[in-house]
Amino acid sequence: ALALPVVASANADLESKIANPKNWAAQAGDMFNQRYSKLNQINTSNVGKLQVAWTFSTGVLRGHEGSPLVVDGMMYLHSPFPNKVFAINLDTQKIVWKHEPKQDPAVIPQMCCDTVNRGLAYAEGKIFLQQADSNLVAMDAKTGKVLWTAKNGDPKLGAVNTNAPHVFKDKVITGISGGEWGVRGYLAAYDINTGKQVWKGYSTGPDAEMLIDPNKTTTWIDGKVQPVGKDSSLKTWQGDQWKIGGGTTWGWYSYDKATNSVYYGTGNPSTWNPSQRPGDNKWSMSIWSRDVDTGKVNWVYQMTPFDEWDFDGINEMILADIDVKGKPTKALVHFDRNGFAYTLDRTNGALLVAEKYDPKVNWATHVDMKTGRPQVVSKYSTAQNGPDVNTKGVCPAALGSKDQQPASFDPNTKLFYVPTNHVCMDYEPFKVEYVAGQPYVGATLSMFPAPGSHGGMGNYIAWDAGKGKIVQSKPEKFSVWSGALNTAGGLSCYGTLEGFFKCVDAKDITKELYKFRTPSGIIGNVFTYEHKGKQYMGVFSGIGGWAGIGMAAGLEKDTDGLGAVGGYKELGQYTDLGGSLTIFALPN
Amino acid sequence: ALALPVVASANADLESKIANPKNWAAQAGDMFNQRYSKLNQINTSNVGKLQVAWTFSTGVLRGHEGSPLVVDGMMYLHSPFPNKVFAINLDTQKIVWKHEPKQDPAVIPQMCCDTVNRGLAYAEGKIFLQQADSNLVAMDAKTGKVLWTAKNGDPKLGAVNTNAPHVFKDKVITGISGGEWGVRGYLAAYDINTGKQVWKGYSTGPDAEMLIDPNKTTTWIDGKVQPVGKDSSLKTWQGDQWKIGGGTTWGWYSYDKATNSVYYGTGNPSTWNPSQRPGDNKWSMSIWSRDVDTGKVNWVYQMTPFDEWDFDGINEMILADIDVKGKPTKALVHFDRNGFAYTLDRTNGALLVAEKYDPKVNWATHVDMKTGRPQVVSKYSTAQNGPDVNTKGVCPAALGSKDQQPASFDPNTKLFYVPTNHVCMDYEPFKVEYVAGQPYVGATLSMFPAPGSHGGMGNYIAWDAGKGKIVQSKPEKFSVWSGALNTAGGLSCYGTLEGFFKCVDAKDITKELYKFRTPSGIIGNVFTYEHKGKQYMGVFSGIGGWAGIGMAAGLEKDTDGLGAVGGYKELGQYTDLGGSLTIFALPN
């Protein structure tokens, strides 16, 4: 008899919830990270009439990232540390249940870039919360009852969490933060029903621990997809540095059922002082494809070998079927911190496009399409200049041309809408000793608006990922640190650090069609849902994140907050702390 | 030559700012505490179309009382402890300046009923802030520069502040809190230009320290206004108890130019255990008229002699010229915590009307109009029942039929619009030792909705102060802890503890014309202003105050928070903490 492969129980429930555009059942609205909604009641012709429908304060100050979920008439909200969860009945707007974890406040100073949390996941009647202290928690969506808790990392060592958990099939996938504490990054999958760890794949180290098969796992070598070979990571580190070498995984993950793969990126190698870790530091700063059932690595591609600028590669991988250089392609599109936007073939990891999505990017001239390596400009090489030398005017700054703020893809225009940073930096590395559980940074930074430009620190751009070209660019005073949303109503919406919620015309993003000043600066992601025949849009406000760390943590020295305080000082003239949700709708 | 009396420099600047309805230059909009605006762009026919124009988070959790001020295109916002102040340019909505006092956090637990602050005062280009630590601060309205600071009380002894300072003529008047710490209350006046104390009048003690002239200061005796006589306070206390006897002054003050008098009330006698302080405890629980230039007491009237229920008499005195029992009267109208609404002749302190404004009030049958004394029902006398006996079912509860939330007067309907509590209590006094700087309470309380009624804990009522009658009553689920506003648009507006901003028809308050859910529960006061031809209304949200103390301070035991925690427990199903301002306007 023919032995058919056993199909792991696909998560039919979540798939059907996502398929219904009335819900917002996953952080990106789907598993492709497209952040696109089929709802069209609010559209280019009426968005100007948008009103605030209702508002809700979480009772927590500091940065509010991510967005609520909406599933079958219930809204699930999260907060930054202490990671409160509210379930709100959309009929009555009453709080049905509330969950407030008791977490050790010692976790707070272990979080590099504010006490943010990027949101919840939903599946099969359960809500998943990835707490800051690295506990992963499953709750009953109806009652808030805790069903199971899994310890994912050790916060005493700086292994904390900010990422949203993501459910793909019957697994909840989570990562880890702590690149500034020398944490060795990994991605882990837990059974949604039991909380048992199913697999865990490290970013660095021995092949087996990374779940890399030297013969089957491929990467981009010499213009071709080829097996990575033995010890692909170990060979690129000096001694045991990989054990405290970072490569954390705190971004947004995506999933393609057709390839059965989860896609995500790894962060910076530790420390920020490159001379302490000669080598390519693989597989930090890389794009990964792993089999969702086993964690086995299908392919991996490193964007920034031997990072010298903290250009974490964790930004979301957006899966979209688009034409690339004229050819229909199952693409993966990624706007990296390093200022290049990458288009790869997600089925095999082939590098198709790598172009700057901010013309001011200067640390590399281009990406060599054969080797896949950026061509570093010596002047901006903090390693070549060496420790205790201030390398000036590097663009982008450490927080990249884009950081965690997720971009959207619009299947109608076939364009990507990217909230970007337009910031440069001075970077002075210095020697740092590793002490377990202590910050392990080793560089002093200053940030400032990209010189010789519009004077602002951000742009909202429309990007053609098939061609690798900026289609349009809309200047903003500050970095756009909020996640974008596109809709079938022809809209592209995002928030600003001053606190404005904005919708522009997806066909001409310079046309600002609606603008509203929410209570605080926005680093949350725009989302939408339908309830009782009415479309709503919403966004968290609550200044913070790395860009807002000065306000969030009460820091004042320009080089504090890993260099972000000075650059974003002017924010204090526009907004103050406070976490709340603002929900918009058309008038009755 | 004829020596004409020297007229103290009347505050012409503030008077003219108040006369212009585009401003909201004083906490009540005027000096009469009427909380009425002549603006009528927003009116009964269009208020249903109201939209949120913009919002602003203060970055402070806990209860937000009072309201911003608006003077000539600049808005001045305050926050609870640490009492931040923001000046916002209404053209650009940019923060022009920000003032964040450094106050000792040891003050926080010295505040009985949340870390609230009831707002700023404006006069002659200066902004006045009464900090929690009792420092009174004058700032340049244009720059925020601190011009002077005056130490008003000693927070180490529990003498803290929550009240708004009030400017009348060239003086800024302030009071003191600490009735639950045995603080001896007083009212004090400071020169607006120098910060020098001009006068200080105690609530209790020797005549000279109260600024009482035994022969000239009058009170209501035997149906007539008569001199109080010598030692009117000392005679009503046992021993030195008056020195730790309360009578604090944390409410809203009013001023009548015609009588040159400031009107205000004094709080509870300390302790809450009445058997420790036999006597009438004068002049706690009283209405006062003082000459604004000298502080001399014109007249005083005690509402609740020998308090046994914590019925502080500090609620605002609203000055209005109305018909009382058919006769045009320069009236003072006061809705007391004790459940009686008082109408007096403000020119001489004659008692004209004293009637229950909640039919459930049961601790007294009525006020004897000859003696001016409430007729106490023995069953509800916590003194007669004695210490360590739980006196059950007293209505109202300690927080009164109304607390600090100010009522409004509408000159069109000639009615008063009163946000009320509909709450009863059990009250068990016990012996307590005075220790300087420690709480000095001496009673255990539980609160609950008035039994045998609509089930809710509040009503919004329209009151005829000439007749002493409820005209209409609109039930609310929780106490209405927000200050009311009436406008020439025919509206009466207020907020609810669930967080709803509401406008009703002033002619029929059961008609809810507009309702919007702000981010958090509302204990702030509704205000209005005009900018560039457009009328705006606004209110702070931010749950807290005594009613919200459970949420604000994170208390959980029913009898905690001086008994309020249990009664308002359900609030947690509706809202969470967070201070922000919501501004409303009609669509363009």
Ligand SMILES: O=C(O)c1cc(C(=O)O)c2c(n1)C(=O)C(=O)c1cc(C(=O)O)[nH]c1-2
């Ligand atoms: O290396 C890490 O583990 C790590 C973690 C995080 C995080 O968890 O928020 C950030 C970063 N790095 C980082 O480099 C960064 O730019 C950043 C921005 C933010 C944010 O939420 O605004 N988090 C983080």
Ligand SMILES: O=C(O)c1cc(C(=O)O)c2c(n1)C(=O)C(=O)c1cc(C(=O)O)[nH]c1-2
């Ligand atoms: O006796 C006092 O000195 C004193 C002070 C305060 C205050 O300053 O807020 C309150 C009270 N008492 C009080 O009895 C009371 O009901 C009350 C309510 C509130 C409030 O802001 O919600 N404060 C106070």
